[in-house]
Amino acid sequence: MQNITSYLAPRRMDEALRAMADGNATVLCGGTDLAPQTESGARPYKALLLNIRRLEGIGGIETTAAAVRIGSLTTISEIRRNAALATIAPVLVEAAEHFASDQIRNAASLGGNLCNASPAGDMSPPLLVLGASVELASWRDGAVQTRRMPLEQFFVSPGKTAKLPQELLTAVVFDRPATDFVGRFRKSGPRPALEISTVSLALGARFAAGKLSNVRVAMGSVAPTPLRARHVESALEGKKLDSATIAAAVAATAEDAKPIDDVRASAWYRGHLARVFVEEVLESVRGN
Amino acid sequence: MSVETEIRFKLNGSEVHLKVPVTMKVLQMLRDKLGMTGTKYACGEGECGACTIKVDGSTINSCLMYAVDCDGREIVTIEGLRSPEGLNPMQQAFVDHGAIQCGFCMPGMIMQADYLVESNTGLTREQAQRGLEGNLCRCTGYTKVLDAVASVVEKKKCHVR
Numbered sequence: 444m445q446n447i448t449s450y451l452a453p454r455r456m457d458e459a460l461r462a463m464a465d466g467n468a469t470v471l472c473g474g475t476d477l478a479p480q481t482e483s484g485a486r487p488y489k490a491l492l493l494n495i496r497r498l499e500g501i502g503g504i505e506t507t508a509a510a511v512r513i514g515s516l517t518t519i520s521e522i523r524r525n526a527a528l529a530t531i532a533p534v535l536v537e538a539a540e541h542f543a544s545d546q547i548r549n550a551a552s553l554g555g556n557l558c559n560a561s562p563a564g565d566m567s568p569p570l571l572v573l574g575a576s577v578e579l580a581s582w583r584d585g586a587v588q589t590r591r592m593p594l595e596q597f598f599v600s601p602g603k604t605a606k607l608p609q610e611l612l613t614a615v616v617f618d619r620p621a622t623d624f625v626g627r628f629r630k631s632g633p634r635p636a637l638e639i640s641t642v643s644l645a646l647g648a649r650f651a652a653g654k655l656s657n658v659r660v661a662m663g664s665v666a667p668t669p670l671r672a673r674h675v676e677s678a679l680e681g682k683k684l685d686s687a688t689i690a691a692a693v694a695a696t697a698e699d700a701k702p703i704d705d706v707r708a709s710a711w712y713r714g715h716l717a718r719v720f721v722e723e724v725l726e727s728v729r730g731n
Numbered sequence: 732m733s734v735e736t737e738i739r740f741k742l743n744g745s746e747v748h749l750k751v752p753v754t755m756k757v758l759q760m761l762r763d764k765l766g767m768t769g770t771k772y773a774c775g776e777g778e779c780g781a782c783t784i785k786v787d788g789s790t791i792n793s794c795l796m797y798a799v800d801c802d803g804r805e806i807v808t809i810e811g812l813r814s815p816e817g818l819n820p821m822q823q824a825f826v827d828h829g830a831i832q833c834g835f836c837m838p839g840m841i842m843q844a845d846y847l848v849e850s851n852t853g854l855t856r857e858q859a860q861r862g863l864e865g866n867l868c869r870c871t872g873y874t875k876v877l878d879a880v881a882s883v884v885e886k887k888k889c890h891v892r
Contacts, residue, residue: 450736450753450799471797478756478795479776492734492753496800520789544865545843547777549789550796637778637865 446487452494459498459611460582466608468493472516473550475543476559501554501613506531511573513615515554519566523548531619534626534645538569541630544637554612557597560604560668563640567669569628570594571661572647575617579610589613598668621657625650625731627724630663631716632707640664641708642700644720648679650728655679655688664707665700665717674698675721689725696721738802742767743811757793757801758782761808769809769838773867780866783839784808790846792865809838812845820883821845828879832870840866844880854884 447469453459462468468491471477480486495501495516502516506527513522522528523539542548542565556566557577575594580587594615597604606612620626627646632638643663648655658679660672674695682688702713733752740747742765751760758775761767761784773781775794782793785807812819818826821844831837840863847862848854854862859880860873868876 447734447753450734452799452802471800473795474756474797474800475777475792475795478797481754482775488754492799494797494800497803543777544780545847545862546780546783546790546792546865547795549786550791 446490447492448490450492450494452497454497454499456498456500456580456613457582457587459493459495460580460587460609462491463493463611464582464609467491468608470495470558470611472496472552472555473518475547475551476555495611504528506619508619510619511617513553515552515557515612515614517553519543519548519551519553519556520545522553532569532573532617532626534572534628534647535566535569537626537628538565538630538643538645541565541628547637553615557594557615558604558606558612560598560600560602561639562601562666562668563643563664564669565630565640565643565663567594567598568643568645568661568663569626569647570615570617571669571671572626572645572659573617573620574647574659575615577606577612578614578616579606580613581607581610591616595671598670600667620647621649623649623651625728627727629720629723631720639707642702642713642716642720644717644724646724646728648728650684653683653685654681655684655728656681660699660721662700662717665702665713670699672696672699672721679725684725684729689722689729692725693718693722736799738799740801740803741805743807751798753797753799755798757784757796757798757806760798760801761793767808767810771835771838773835777865778867779836779839780843780863781836781839783842783866785842785846788846788849790843807842809842812841819845820886821848821879824879824883825876828875828882830872830875830879832868832872836866836868840868840876844876844883848880848883848887852884852887854880856881859884 469489471494502514505512576591580589630643648658658676660675663669678692678695696718700717702710704710771781773779777792777795784793
């Protein structure tokens with residue numbers, strides 16, 4: 444059994460952060476990614492197995508007039524069923540709806556989904572288009588220190604994030620979207636449930652008087668990390684949403700999507716799907 | 732040389748107190764430590780739902796849940812659905828509708844179906860279908876399963892009236 448020497452399930456944040464201050468802890472929450480990864484040997488355990496499920500103060504969804512804060516222990520089911528989010532950020536609820544299966548949604552946490560840093564992580568594209576940041580806490584100089592990082596900078600490579608080993612992701616925060624914010628999410632895989640996305644895509648923008656502004660487009664499974672599609676965004680920013688603009692955005696997709704061939708799909712097919720999704724989400728916004 | 736820890740939880744209404752290796756999954760604890768083999772081991776990676784149990788009222792894949800995380804929680808397995816009066820309505824409906832072929836996926840199917848009906852009284856057939864997406868039947872007997880679920884939903888409606 445690997446090299447675990449201790450197990451902790453603390454309730455207090457400072458206790459958890461102190462325990463992981465040497466960077467030698469494996470964080471356990473829902474276990475839906477950790478269990479298969481460790482069972483297959485793809486991921487070794489560190490000395491401390493730290494169960495954060497009982498930590499106080501990092502669960503729950505808070506919404507104010509200005510911002511939304513989702514604690515990292517929040518399950519995907521809680522996001523899916525949250526009435527406030529359904530109004531404020533339906534693009535995130537939509538992605539939760541298409542996340543794995545009921546049983547996995549009931550266990551998997553938002554923090555875990557992000558820290559797993561899969562290029563196909565389902566929560567990443569919607570949070571990227573909502574302009575979300577992550578809060579990272581650690582124990583330093585005898586106190587809890589917290590820093591914020593834009594989610595876009597958080598993903599480094601498959602399975603790797605910019606989070607330091609002694610840091611714990613405690614929350615995801617984003618500004619409350621404007622009233623004219625439109626969001627869309629698309630995901631594709633051979634079956635609707637329990638699918639690792641072949642390609643996923645989210646759009647978030649302000650849409651007023653037929654024009655898009657503050658455009659954010661994010662894609663999953665088209666690169667080593669979930670990413671912002673900057674070329675597609677600039678083809679749309681400030682533009683009237685007409686057929687010519689949509690065609691320009693579709694044409695720009697190949698500049699952003701750099702997929703690979705693997706067991707799930709060919710690079711060609713992924714590139715094709717990304718273009719189809721860009722067109723679909725834009726047509727859907729235009730049709731409303 | 733695996734680290735162990737003591738846990739206490741409620742299993743089908745009874746208090747359980749035992750020591751488990753910290754990386755052991757709930758499924759192995761149930762089957763190998765507690766001899767409760769109603770919960771099935773099939774894929775072992777959360778894809779098939781055969782190991783579905785309820786934890787604090789919500790269904791999860793017991794092959795992915797760490798046994799240490801049972802501490803302080805309430806677990807219900809297929810063995811716990813039956814009451815002294817007999818089978819639970821979902822179990823009975825599966826029997827009545829012949830919603831069983833080889834039977835291996837059934838404990839998980841019934842746990843998930845029971846959870847769906849409990850958490851949504853007006854469950855539609857489509858919602859049942861979506862809710863059961865995480866449960867695979869290799870005999871492909873889904874139609875009768877959905878019939879069984881629909882019959883329980885109907886009966887519950889009648890009771891409300």
